[in-house]
Amino acid sequence: MSIPRPSPTLLAFATAAIAGLSVAMIFFVAPVDSDQGLSQKIFYVHVPIALTAYAGFGLGAWKALRLLMTRDERYDLESYTAVHQGTIFGVLTLVTGAIWAKASWGVWWTWSSNQLVLFLVLFLFYCAYFMLRFSIEPGARRERISAVYALFGVALIPVSFLAIRLASDFIHPTVFTREGPQMTGEMFASFCVSWLAITLVGYVMYRAELAGKRTDANLRELREALAR
Amino acid sequence: MNGYLADVAALARKDLQLELRARDTLPAMLLFVLATLVVFHFALPASAGDEPAYGLLWVALVFTALLGLSRAWAPETAAGALDGLVLAPADRSAIWLGKTIATLAFLAAAEIVALPAFALLFAPLDGAALAGVALASLGLCAVGTLVSAMAAAARGREVILPLLFLPLAIPLVVGGVGAGISEEPGRFLAFLGLYDAVFAILSWAAFEYVVTE
Numbered sequence: 289m290s291i292p293r294p295s296p297t298l299l300a301f302a303t304a305a306i307a308g309l310s311v312a313m314i315f316f317v318a319p320v321d322s323d324q325g326l327s328q329k330i331f332y333v334h335v336p337i338a339l340t341a342y343a344g345f346g347l348g349a350w351k352a353l354r355l356l357m358t359r360d361e362r363y364d365l366e367s368y369t370a371v372h373q374g375t376i377f378g379v380l381t382l383v384t385g386a387i388w389a390k391a392s393w394g395v396w397w398t399w400s401s402n403q404l405v406l407f408l409v410l411f412l413f414y415c416a417y418f419m420l421r422f423s424i425e426p427g428a429r430r431e432r433i434s435a436v437y438a439l440f441g442v443a444l445i446p447v448s449f450l451a452i453r454l455a456s457d458f459i460h461p462t463v464f465t466r467e468g469p470q471m472t473g474e475m476f477a478s479f480c481v482s483w484l485a486i487t488l489v490g491y492v493m494y495r496a497e498l499a500g501k502r503t504d505a506n507l508r509e510l511r512e513a514l515a516r
Numbered sequence: 517m518n519g520y521l522a523d524v525a526a527l528a529r530k531d532l533q534l535e536l537r538a539r540d541t542l543p544a545m546l547l548f549v550l551a552t553l554v555v556f557h558f559a560l561p562a563s564a565g566d567e568p569a570y571g572l573l574w575v576a577l578v579f580t581a582l583l584g585l586s587r588a589w590a591p592e593t594a595a596g597a598l599d600g601l602v603l604a605p606a607d608r609s610a611i612w613l614g615k616t617i618a619t620l621a622f623l624a625a626a627e628i629v630a631l632p633a634f635a636l637l638f639a640p641l642d643g644a645a646l647a648g649v650a651l652a653s654l655g656l657c658a659v660g661t662l663v664s665a666m667a668a669a670a671r672g673r674e675v676i677l678p679l680l681f682l683p684l685a686i687p688l689v690v691g692g693v694g695a696g697i698s699e700e701p702g703r704f705l706a707f708l709g710l711y712d713a714v715f716a717i718l719s720w721a722a723f724e725y726v727v728t729e
Contacts, residue, residue, distance in 0.1 A: 356725055413683035420680060423670040432725040433666050437680070443718055444684060447711055451687035454694055454707055 296495055303488040310482040318478035327391035332479055334384040336486040337377050338403065342445070344374025344490060345410070349442040352435035364431040365505070367438055368421065369498045373490055375414045381407050402452045409448050413441060523606045527614025532621060534591055541587045545580050545626040552576040553633055566639035570696045573634050574689045577627070577649070578656065578682075584622045585660040586677050588615060589668040598668075602727050612661060612723035620657040627653065641696070644705065648695025651708035652688040655715060659684050662719040665726050687711055 294302075314332045321328035351367035354360070385404045386396045399405060417437055424430040471479070535542055556572040592598040601611050627649060635641050660681055667677040688711060694704035 409683055409686055412679075416676070416679040416683065419676055420666060420670055423672055423676060428729055429669055432728070433669060436662075436722040436725050437666065439722065440684070440715075440718065443714055444687075447687050447714060450707060450710075451690040454704060455690040 296492070296499070299488070299495070300492050303485065303492050306481065306488060307485040310478070310485040313478040313481050318475045319472060324392050327388065330384055330388045330391070332482040333486070334381065334388055335479070336483040337384060338381040338407070339483060340486050340490040341374050341377035341381055341407070341410075343487065344370050344372075344377055344494070345414070345438075345441055345445065347494075348374060348438045352438040355431060355435045356439075361428075361431060364434065365501055366498060367435060369494055369501060371414060371417060371438055371441075372497065373494045375411070375418075376493075377490060378407055378411050378414065382411060400456060402449070402456060405452050406445070406449050409452075410441070410445065413444060417441070520607055520610055523610040524613045524617065527601075527611060528617040528621075531591070531615065531618030535618075535622070540590070541584055542622050542625055544587075545584050545622060546629050548583050549576055549580040549626050549630040550633060552579065553630065553637060557637060567697055569634075569638040570645070571693055573630075573638070573696075574692050576630065576634075577652075577692075578685050578689060580626050580630070581619075581623050581653070581656045581660060581685075582678055582681060584619055584626070585657075585664040585681065586674055588619050588661060588664050593668050598727060608724040608727060609720050611727065612665070612720060615665075616657050616661045616719075619661055620653060623653050623657060644701035645696035647705055648692045648701065648708060651695075651705060651712060652692040655688045655708065655712045656685060658712065658716040658719050662723060662726065665723065669726070684715075 310332070314329055318329075318332065320326060348367045348371035351363045351370060355363035355367060382404065385401065385407070389398050389401065389404070390396050397404070417434070420437060421430065421434050424433060534540075553573075553576055556569070556576065560568055560572065589598070592601065602608060631641060631646070631649065663680040663684065664673075664677055667673040667680060670676050688708065691704045691708035691711065695701040695708065698704055
């Protein structure tokens with residue numbers, strides 16, 4: 289990588305500032321939704337979290353592909369960390385989605401919300417990723433198998449989405465739509481700032497976890513070298 | 517290419533011969549699917565009608581496939597034969613294709629018993645439903661053979677395999693159930709074909725990385 293990376297501290301402070309700005313914009317710039325009222329504000333958090341989860345899964349699959357192509361083992365840790373962050377944001381998507389469903393439809397869970405069902409399937413899929421990873425001895429075999437499984441994930445996302453769309457035809461003939469009135473300019477601006485903030489939060493967490501995991505691995509190598 | 521197909525045929529024939537001699541898997545699958553159908557008769561309320569039965573048929577088929585898949589790599593891992601196969605001068609994806617064909621043969625044999633039994637005990641099956649079963653079986657075996665090779669490398673493989681397999685099988689269940697009960701089954705059959713194509717190519721290409729060190 290030839291692009292210089294900002295220092296982690298600077299990045300963390302910038303992220304905190306943008307996150308603060310996004311909270312301020314959500315409450316003071318974006319108008320209150322005429323149909324759903326105050327509860328619509330969760331839209332500015334829920335949707336960016338979901339997009340960040342997809343970004344995590346996508347990054348994990350990209351690093352997995354790089355691992356299989358180059359056989360460079362550092363991509364293994366990067367892929368694992370990205371999938372881990374994706375799963376954390378996926379759980380948050382389920383939680384915020386459930387809260388929004390309760391606020392606007394009066395139920396904690398609805399099978400007619402295709403996005404939520406998709407995240408439930410992905411949650412199950414990626415939980416199995418961790419089960420698989422931690423039951424194989426560390427080494428080249430584990431790196432390859434984890435990478436192949438992470439690649440299957442990005443193929444499963446569109447296929448599952450299509451399946452859930454098809455299933456909603458015979459399970460629930462009527463479909464809720466979340467499309468309220470068209471977003472105003474202020475709403476869209478708040479959404480974009482919030483999206484940027486949450487993506488940055490995800491990225492900072494990814495970098496922090498990666499730094500911790502790398503230190504851990506280096507420490508283990510040192511210990512093993514000393515024990516010999 | 518002829519050499520490749522000959523390798524695949526030899527590997528599939530080896531699995532079928534092993535099964536003919538030892539009878540480890542197929543009798544268990546047959547008995548399991550029949551026992552499951554009987555359990556479902558008692559699980560469904562008498563007033564439920566036909567539609568829930570079509571859904572339960574898919575639960576029976578997916579778990580029967582799972583039973584077959586959990587034993588799919590047992591002959592290879594037991595005596596370290598997989599290492600020999602990987603070292604053999606053949607394309608590694610031929611190992612996956614041969615195993616997929618053998619697993620599909622077992623599942624098809626179980627379905628030849630299970631589907632008439634279902635039609636007799638529960639509800640009739642039309643041509644679209646049968647086409648759905650055929651297409652979904654292909655997908656179940658293609659993906660299942662790959663994830664069971666992954667699980668075979670893990671500790672506690674019997675526990676891991678269903679966790680890996682079921683999320684991947686959900687779209688197949690959607691397609692299969694839809695083909696059975698929908699008024700216009702064409703879309704569901706097309707979806708099953710798409711799934712089979714995407715995941716068969718992916719599994720075929722990825723298998724080498726799963727078995728090599």
